[in-house]
Structures are given as structure tokens and as C-alpha cells.
Amino acid sequence: MKGASSMKENEKKTPNKDWDPVIVAFLCTWCSYSGADLAGTSRLQYPPNIRIIRVPCSGRINPLYIIKALTEGADGVMVSGCHPGDCHYLAGNLFARRRFVVLKKLLETCGLNPDRVQFTWVSASEGGRFAEVIKEVTANVKKIGPNRIVPGFAEDCKEASAE
Amino acid sequence: MIYEEMTKQIREAAKRLLKEGAVDVILAYRGGGLNEMQVPFFVKKPEDAELIEWGDRCYQNLAPYVHGLNKKVGILAKPCDVRAIVQYITEFQIERDKVTIIGVDCIGMVDENGNARPGCSECRVHKPPVYDEYIRDERAANLPAIEPKAGETTLEENLERFQKEIDKCILCYSCRQACYGCYCKTCFIERDMPDWQPAEIDTGTKITFHMGRAMHLAGRCVDCGACEAACQSGVNVRYIIREVTKFIEDAYGYSAGMDAEEPPALLTNKFDDKEFGFLGGERHE
Ligand code: SF4
Ligand code: SF4
Ligand code: SF4
Numbered sequence: 001m002k003g004a005s006s007m008k009e010n011e012k013k014t015p016n017k018d019w020d021p022v023i024v025a026f027l028c029t030w031c032s033y034s035g036a037d038l039a040g041t042s043r044l045q046y047p048p049n050i051r052i053i054r055v056p057c058s059g060r061i062n063p064l065y066i067i068k069a070l071t072e073g074a075d076g077v078m079v080s081g082c083h084p085g086d087c088h089y090l091a092g093n094l095f096a097r098r099r100f101v102v103l104k105k106l107l108e109t110c111g112l113n114p115d116r117v118q119f120t121w122v123s124a125s126e127g128g129r130f131a132e133v134i135k136e137v138t139a140n141v142k143k144i145g146p147n148r149i150v151p152g153f154a155e156d157c158k159e160a161s162a163e
Numbered sequence: 164m165i166y167e168e169m170t171k172q173i174r175e176a177a178k179r180l181l182k183e184g185a186v187d188v189i190l191a192y193r194g195g196g197l198n199e200m201q202v203p204f205f206v207k208k209p210e211d212a213e214l215i216e217w218g219d220r221c222y223q224n225l226a227p228y229v230h231g232l233n234k235k236v237g238i239l240a241k242p243c244d245v246r247a248i249v250q251y252i253t254e255f256q257i258e259r260d261k262v263t264i265i266g267v268d269c270i271g272m273v274d275e276n277g278n279a280r281p282g283c284s285e286c287r288v289h290k291p292p293v294y295d296e297y298i299r300d301e302r303a304a305n306l307p308a309i310e311p312k313a314g315e316t317t318l319e320e321n322l323e324r325f326q327k328e329i330d331k332c333i334l335c336y337s338c339r340q341a342c343y344g345c346y347c348k349t350c351f352i353e354r355d356m357p358d359w360q361p362a363e364i365d366t367g368t369k370i371t372f373h374m375g376r377a378m379h380l381a382g383r384c385v386d387c388g389a390c391e392a393a394c395q396s397g398v399n400v401r402y403i404i405r406e407v408t409k410f411i412e413d414a415y416g417y418s419a420g421m422d423a424e425e426p427p428a429l430l431t432n433k434f435d436d437k438e439f440g441f442l443g444g445e446r447h448e
Pocket of ligand 3: 347379
């Protein structure tokens with residue numbers, strides 16, 4: 001929680017041209033984390049905005065982790081697990097999938113931009129795809145702008161709807 | 164009067180059930196509450212059944228009393244209460260053969276000024292979906308089901324509404340206490356490992372609590388309106404839960420509390436579920 005609150009400090013500064021998004025990435029250890037590893041060992045380039053948190057399974061990710069990351073000031077959250085059918089625990093990602101779809105709807109209903117939160121599947125052999133996904137997620141979050149959910153709650157989606 | 168006729172039928176059914184020994188106790192209502200309100204009443208002896216009263220002020224949801232009660236119970240239940248009981252059954256909180264549901268048609272409850280209670284004004288289910296005994300009310304037959312409107316507002320309007328509601332919130336958690344679905348021994352918001360909530364009333368905590376609770380009630384909310392009625396600050400976050408629940412209904416075909424055999428939408432999965440909003444997935448609408 002310490003690290004999280006310092007993130008909040010950063011985000012209170014007015015956004016300027018140097019603003020670089022902080023994206024929390026929850027990766028399942030069996031597929032996506034290994035995929036990230038492969039991207040690293042293959043020396044693929046991708047934006048340095050993500051902070052990886054390794055979890056046993058995408059089904060282990062409590063939607064509250066994502067809500068908490070956003071209220072603590074993360075600009076975006078990314079979640080990645082094994083492709084459907086490849087889950088190490090057989091169906092963890094299938095349960096997670098329903099939860100994430102619902103969470104996106106919930107964010108939208110509360111007026112928070114659902115594109116701040118991105119879900120995808122990356123397998124252990126998809127180092128290239130991992131780099132692509134990170135590029136896409138970072139570009140998306142940059143488009144939405146800095147997270148002002150808590151201090152300037154109302155301003156949050158101004159940029160999004162201005163597009 | 165229709166309510167008197169229904170009261171008579173309920174008393175008869177209650178007496179019969181208690182005499183047969185089908186139930187140990189019946190949860191119902193009796194008169195004599197504040198402002199002529201009907202209050203919860205536990206009937207243990209057949210002769211007490213004469214005190215049962217049914218009317219338009221029976222708005223307290225009796226389902227939470229059934230939760231964790233290790234007895235054969237009969238319960239007088241409005242459609243929303245029936246749905247709550249059915250949810251308890253599908254969530255393995257109570258066993259179907261331990262409860263006898265006396266389902267009652269409902270045309271909506273009113274407060275002391277005759278205004279519709281929260282929830283009742285936008286009710287979708289006027290007839291009990293599951294029951295063992297059934298008490299009819301012809302007036303319920305032609306009532307429209309009022310569906311939540313979805314997808315008609317922009318992100319900005321949604322935000323404004325949500326913010327306006329949670330600004331009033333003082334984090335007293337009465338809404339949680341009132342909800343049938345919030346039966347956790349320790350709510351996430353009161354846990355300190357991990358510490359979801361800083362010990363202060365700030366917007367972040369309010370968002371965490373209300374979104375967290377909405378997530379836990381998604382697809383389980385039975386639209387009883389108890390959370391809104393319990394809030395002394397006039398906060399309505401029920402509309403969020405209602406819209407998400409409606410979304411689950413469209414996406415996964417699961418309606419809370421309508422079928423005791425069907426597992427809740429988020430406790431199950433299908434291999435070919437749609438991936439709305441995933442990177443490279445489909446978009447909703
Ligand atoms: S009952 Fe009202 S004030 Fe209390 S926590 Fe719920 S919404 Fe907030
Ligand atoms: S969230 Fe509110 S309306 Fe829904 S079941 Fe709980 S108390 Fe009833
Ligand atoms: S808000 Fe969630 S954790 Fe808290 S009591 Fe309700 S269901 Fe349980």
C-alpha cells in the first residue's frame with residue numbers, strides 16, 4: 001500500500017507534456033508472465049510504463065484490486081492471463097472473463113472510462129504479442145489522459161468524451 | 164377488501180403447515196408497528212397464526228432471517244423476498260427442502276404517506292417465481308415490469324450522477340446491513356488484511372466501497388430497494404447495481420432468484436462466453 005500512496009502523490013501534480021502513464025499489469029504466472037519473460041529475453045522493445053504484478057492465475061484477481069489501483073491513482077490497469085482452454089487451473093480464466101466483462105460495465109455505469117482497464121490473453125510463447133499488447137494499452141491510456149479519479153473526480157472523463 | 168381476504172388465506176396456510184409439522188416456525192408479519200406498519204412476526208404455535216396480517220406496509224424483507232437458521236421454516240414472501248431466498252439456495256446458504264415458501268403476489272408497498280417504497284416503483288417481478296403455497300392477488304396480473312434503462316447516458320452524465328450520489332454518503336454501511344445479499348461475516352471494507360479502506364471518509368474509500376459492493380451484488384440484486392430505504396442520507400447507488408444486473412441478464416441470460424436450479428452468473432462460465440471490451444474482443448451494443 002505504501003507504493004500505491006506515493007503514486008497518488010505523483011498524480012496530484014498538474015499533467016504536463018512529460019506526463020507518462022503508470023499502468024499496473026496483473027499477469028498470470030503460467031502464461032502471460034512467461035510471455036513477458038520471453039519478450040525480455042528476445043530483447044523486444046515495449047513502453048516502460050507497466051508495473052508488473054505476478055499472480056497465480058487471472059482467476060485470482062479480485063476486481064477490487066483493479067478498483068483499488070484506480071482509486072490509488074494508477075492511470076491504467078491491464079490484466080492478462082492464459083488463453084481460454086489453456087488455464088493451468090483449467091477454468092480460472094473463464095471465471096475471470098465474466099468478472100472482467102462485468103467490471104467494465106460497472107466502470108462505465110459509474111462514469112469512469114472503461115478503457116482505463118484492459119483485458120487480454122497472452123500465452124507463454126507469445127513474446128511478440130506481449131510487446132504489441134503493451135504498446136496498444138499504453139497508447140490507449142495515453143489517449144484517455146492522467147487519472148484524476150480521486151482528487152478531481154469529475155474531470156476524469158472530460159478528455160475521453162472530448163475525443 | 165383484498166388484503167383481508169389474502170390475510171385469511173395466509174393464516175389458514177400457516178395454521179395448516181404448523182399443525183402438519185411441516186415447519187417449526189413461520190416468518191410473517193403482524194400489525195401494530197409504528198405508523199400502522201406491519202412488522203416481522205415469528206409464528207411458532209398454530210393459534211398465533213390468527214395474528215398474522217398482510218397489507219401494503221409489509222415492506223421489510225424477511226429473507227435474511229432465514230439465512231443461517233437451522234430449522235424448518237415457512238416464510239411469507241413477496242416476489243423480491245422469494246428471489247432472495249432462491250439466491251440463498253443457489254448460493255448454498257440454505258437448503259431448498261428446509262424452507263417452505265408462501266409466495267404472495269405483490270402490487271407494491273407504500274410508506275406512511277402512501278408513496279411507493281424505493282424499489283417498488285420500479286419493480287420488475289410482481290409474481291413469486293418459486294413457491295410452495297401461493298396467495299393470489301388479481302391486481303398483480305396486469306402490472307408492467309419496469310426495466311432499467313441502459314446505454315442512454317454518456318460517460319460524463321454517468322459520472323456526474325455517481326458523484327452526486329456518493330458525495331452524500333457518510334459510509335455508515337446501513338445499505339450493506341439491509342441487503343439480503345450482504346451476508347459476509349466480515350465485509351471486505353472492514354478487513355485489514357488487505358486494508359481496502361483507509362480509516363477516513365474520502366472519495367477513494369467511497370468509490371471502493373460502492374463499486375466493490377456493486378461488484379458483489381452484480382447479477383444477485385433482486386431489486387428489493389432495501390439499501391436505498393435504509394440510507395438516511397438519501398443515497399441511491401442501487402441504480403448502478405440494477406444496471407449491471409440487467410447487463411448480466413442480457414449477456415449471460417441469468418436473472419437473479421428466478422430459478423433455484425440455475426447457478427449464479429458469476430459462479431459459472433461457458434467456454435464461448437463473449438469477450439465484451441477485451442483487447443481484440445467484441446464491444447457491447
Ligand atoms: S447507507 Fe447511505 S450513507 Fe450509509 S454507507 Fe450506504 S449509501 Fe452511504
Ligand atoms: S442491492 Fe439493494 S436492491 Fe439489490 S438486493 Fe441488495 S438491498 Fe435489495
Ligand atoms: S459488500 Fe461485499 S463483502 Fe461486504 S457484506 Fe456485501 S457482499 Fe459481503
